[in-house]
Amino acid sequence: xxxxxxxxxxxxxxxxxxxxxxxxxxxxxxxxxxxxxxxxxxxxxxxxxxxxxxxxxxxxxxxxxxxxxxxxxxxxxxxxxxxxxxxxxxxxxxxxxxxxxxxxxxxxxxxxxxxxxxxxxxxxxxxxxxxxxxxxxxxxxxxxxxxxxxxxxxxxxxxxxxxxxxxxxxxxxxxxxxxxxxxxxxxxxxxxxxxxxxxxxxxxxxxxxxxxxxxxxxxxxxxxxxxxxxxxxxxxxxxxxxxxxxxxxxxxxxxxxxxxxxxxxxxxxxxxxxxxxxxxxxxxxxxxxxxxxxxxxxxxxxxxxxxxxxxxxxxxxxxxxxxxxxxxxxxxxxxxxxxxxxxxxxxxxxxxxxxxxxxxxxxxxxxxxxxxxxxxxxxxxxxxxxxxxxxxxxxxxxxxxxxxxxxxxxxxxxxxxxxxxx
Numbered sequence: 565x566x567x568x569x570x571x572x573x574x575x576x577x578x579x580x581x582x583x584x585x586x587x588x589x590x591x592x593x594x595x596x597x598x599x600x601x602x603x604x605x606x607x608x609x610x611x612x613x614x615x616x617x618x619x620x621x622x623x624x625x626x627x628x629x630x631x632x633x634x635x636x637x638x639x640x641x642x643x644x645x646x647x648x649x650x651x652x653x654x655x656x657x658x659x660x661x662x663x664x665x666x667x668x669x670x671x672x673x674x675x676x677x678x679x680x681x682x683x684x685x686x687x688x689x690x691x692x693x694x695x696x697x698x699x700x701x702x703x704x705x706x707x708x709x710x711x712x713x714x715x716x717x718x719x720x721x722x723x724x725x726x727x728x729x730x731x732x733x734x735x736x737x738x739x740x741x742x743x744x745x746x747x748x749x750x751x752x753x754x755x756x757x758x759x760x761x762x763x764x765x766x767x768x769x770x771x772x773x774x775x776x777x778x779x780x781x782x783x784x785x786x787x788x789x790x791x792x793x794x795x796x797x798x799x800x801x802x803x804x805x806x807x808x809x810x811x812x813x814x815x816x817x818x819x820x821x822x823x824x825x826x827x828x829x830x831x832x833x834x835x836x837x838x839x840x841x842x843x844x845x846x847x848x849x850x851x852x853x854x855x856x857x858x859x860x861x862x863x864x865x866x867x868x869x870x871x872x873x874x875x876x877x878x879x880x881x882x883x884x885x886x887x888x889x890x891x892x893x894x895x896x897x898x899x900x901x902x903x904x905x906x907x908x909x910x911x912x913x914x915x916x917x918x919x920x921x922x923x924x925x926x927x928x929x930x931x932x933x934x935x936x937x938x939x940x941x942x943x944x945x946x947x948x949x950x951x952x953x954x955x956x957x958x959x960x961x962x963x964x965x966x967x968x969x970x971x972x973x974x975x976x977x978x979x980x981x982x983x984x985x986x
Contacts, residue, residue: 607692615692617669636675637884637909642916647671650708654701665693665701673698674705678906681887703898706905714904717911720778720787720807724819731819731833733781739964740836740870741824741956745778745786747837747847748874749801750882751794754892754899764896766794773896775903776801778835779877783922784914785907791900802841811835811846818846826961829952836871843946848953861971862963863954880922881910 609615624632625640633639638646647668654671656664673691676682677698684695684702691698721727727744734743756764756771764771772794778787789805802808810816821830834848843849850864882888885906892899913921956962 604694607688607694609692616690617672617692620672621668635679636672637679637913638675639917642913643668643671643675646709646712646912649712650705653708653711654705665697669693670701670705674702674709675909677702678885678887678902678909681890681892683893703901706901709905710901710908713908713912717908717915718785718788720816722817724817727817727833728819730780730786734870734873737781738870738873740866741962742822742831742833743781743836743870744818744833745780745835746871746874746877747776747778747802747835747841748871748878749774749776749840750878751775752790752888752892752899752903753794753890754894754896757895760896762795764793764795770794770891773899773903774801775907776805777874777877777907778807779874781873782914782918783873783877783880784911785877788904788907790903791896797840811844824956824962826959827952827956831952831956832949834949834953836867838871843950844943845946845949847946848950851950851954858971859954859958862967863950863957865967865971866957866964867953876922877910880914881906884910884913884921 620632620635624635629639636643650671651667655667658664669691673687673693677684677687682690684698687693687698688695721730721744730744731742735741751766751768751770751772752775753770753772754764760771764773766772773790774792774794774796776789776792777785780786787807789801789807792801792804796804818833821832823829824831832846834846836848839849839852841847841849848867850867851860856864887902888906892902894902957967
């Protein structure tokens with residue numbers, strides 16, 4: 565009798581185990597079947613003319629071109645030009661299971677991401693393209709844009725004639741002769757990985773990389789350095805940059821020093837910057853604030869008038885491409901890629917659509933400024949060159965009619981920024 569009971573118990577346990585195993589296998593099968601679905605049903609309806617991309621291409625493009633341009637930062641002609649450049653690099657092959665995302669849609673979603681900094685999930689609900697797909701193709705599109713635009717829209721001059729053209733523009737537009745660029749840096753904040761520790765932690769209490777930029781007289785970047793961690797000062801970033809080394813080695817092919825009207829000594833061609841940078845033969849910065857004479861204040865005003873171009877360039881950049889305004893939730897390498905893409909698009913639009921691109925708007929935003937974190941030693945020669953520029957700006961030949969009124973009205977540090985609405 566006991567043996568019979570034990571056998572019954574074993575049979576019951578075996579039956580229970582079989583039932584549980586069948587249920588487990590059924591659940592796994594159902595789970596695998598769910599995974600086989602390429603996309604959620606509501607996402608697939610984008611092919612039925614639903615979603616913001618359909619509104620963009622079917623309604624705004626035809627009925628409201630201004631809103632279309634504001635949405636993408638490019639008009640349809642510029643979008644077509646850019647699409648023709650990158651289409652082969654971002655197009656995928658259709659399969660018998662599903663159609664790929666069109667190259668035009670990928671480019672439009674990427675431009676909207678750069679223009680606003682929306683999360684991938686927010687873009688998913690607007691465009692009916694899954695956030696995972698968006699997160700994969702945005703870096704691909706950015707890489708393609710960089711590959712195609714960088715050779716033509718981010719070129720550092722390398723001949724005396726090219727530098728002279730920039731110097732002429734600075735002299736004609738901003739009344740600073742022999743100026744070959746305005747230099748400054750900004751923090752691009754992002755959410756650093758835990759493994760990075762405090763490597764990217766800056767003095768403002770956030771994690772960032774530094775964007776160092778040199779701009780010409782028309783708000784276009786002619787040199788950038790991206791990726792140095794935010795702990796480093798402006799001067800530190802510059803001292804370790806290729807631009808600084810090229811200036812020291814005299815490999816930029818700058819024009820030879822020339823006489824300015826009324827001056828006895830030839831004057832070199834210089835970059836203008838703020839007091840975060842070291843004073844050097846080819847790099848001018850303001851006089852320190854304490855105990856300024858009238859002549860020094862006039863020099864500072866004239867230098868600030870030229871230097872504000874880089875301030876304006878950063879203002880235009882971040883207000884057109886607002887992904888740079890808030891912490892970017894991506895790894896440092898992708899943050900660098902996104903920043904470079906925004907700079908190239910900025911130069912592209914400043915070249916192809918300059919009038920409307922730099923329109924003034926009062927609702928402005930800006931990035932964290934990089935400040936000096938240590939002292940800078942200067943040479944006697946650099947101080948003499950600055951003094952000669954001061955003498956020229958206070959001479960009959962080098963002065964401008966409004967400079968004294970400007971310093972009397974405390975206008976020497978007024979900066980105007982440019983932007984547009986989102």
